[in-house]
Amino acid sequence: MDVLRPPLIRIGGRVYRKNLIQEQPCPQEEEEEDFYAGPGDCADEPCDAVAVEETERGFQCRLQVPSALYKYIIGKKGETKKRLETETRTSISIPKPGVEGEIVITGQQRSGVVSARTRVEVLLDSFRKRQPFTHFLSLPLNQPAIQEKFLQFKEEVLQKCSQDHGVSSSLFQNPAKLHLTIGTLVLLNEQEIQKACDLLQQCKEDFVDQITGGQPLMVEVAGVEYMNDDPAMTDVLYAKVHMKDGSDRLQVVADRLVERFVASGLMLKEWDRVKLHATVMNTLFRKDPTEERNNTMTGKSSFKERESFNGQNILKLFENFHFGEVQLDSVRLSQRFSSDASGYYATSGQL
DSSP states (O other): OOTTSOOEEEETTEEEEOOOOOOOOOOSOOOOOOOOOOGGGGTTOOGGGSOOEEETTEEEEEEEEOGGGHHHHHOGGGHHHHHHHHHHTEEEEOOOTTOOEEEEEEESSHHHHHHHHHHHHHHHHHHHTTSOOOEEEEEEOOOHHHHHHHHHHHHHHHHHHTTSTTOOGGGBOOGGGOEEEEEEEOOOSHHHHHHHHHHHHHHIIIIIHHHHTTSOEEEEEEEEEESSSOGGGBSEEEEEEEETTSOSHHHHHHHHHHHHHHHHTSSOOOOSSOOOEEEEEEGGGTSOTTHHHHHHHHSOOOOOOOOOBOOHHHHHHSTTOEEEEEEEOOOEEEESSOOOTTSSOOEEEEO
């Protein structure tokens, strides 16, 4: 990293520098990571930029923080919290583990409270980015006609390409969960889920209805493509999706949704444009065909090494396979590792 050009972190419309921290390897038993933002992280923070309340004993401010992130503020054996309090001359009150509430920072000096809050925000932002996503914005493609054609595709692939390296029935998507993914989110409590639901409705009012004319979008699902560079070493095979009328309205809606959610802080920007695709085969499904059912109980996903498959013949034989046409009439906030009565992902909200 160029020390003259440190990475920048955006929080609440403000930009902070992230200082380089030398991490020493620790041979002892693995514990919770202890991340600490150094004093330089908030040196340029103006006191007026943070809402601080004056009290009889000094100053205080409050932060809404999901309980799942408390441990990162506390740190290993409470060391992170102690250092923050010592260096900023503040007291940080954190609710009990598992109890949703506010973190309260108090101190004699306004500047100390502002400094502590800024460091806590930078710390939380760093660890939030490491969390696996919990929800995603999706467009269901699991209508009966599409499912039927998908099952035909699966049957024909296994008939014609089962001898190709790595091809097996466990690679195929669950037909009830066929979908387009617009973007992924890390929502760690009910308040954040509600915020995402409210924003989705606001997007409908602000631009979605205007772009779509308040009518469903007719799309065609046809042809297959692969994600990586070498078709002989494929991990994800997807069906291509495009507007039946040849317009770019679906792309515009998807891009605008991501833009709005990124601006709100609920989503991280990954690409310049949303890649409209519907996964039909994925090597993540191979290792444990019941992964989604098991993870519905645990809420977690275990990392397993992927084994690629040779998709060359599939791409050649099914280049123009027609999965069908479908009307897209809703965008859903879908919960990862879940199922509803129809077999699709459980929905936390939709427009």
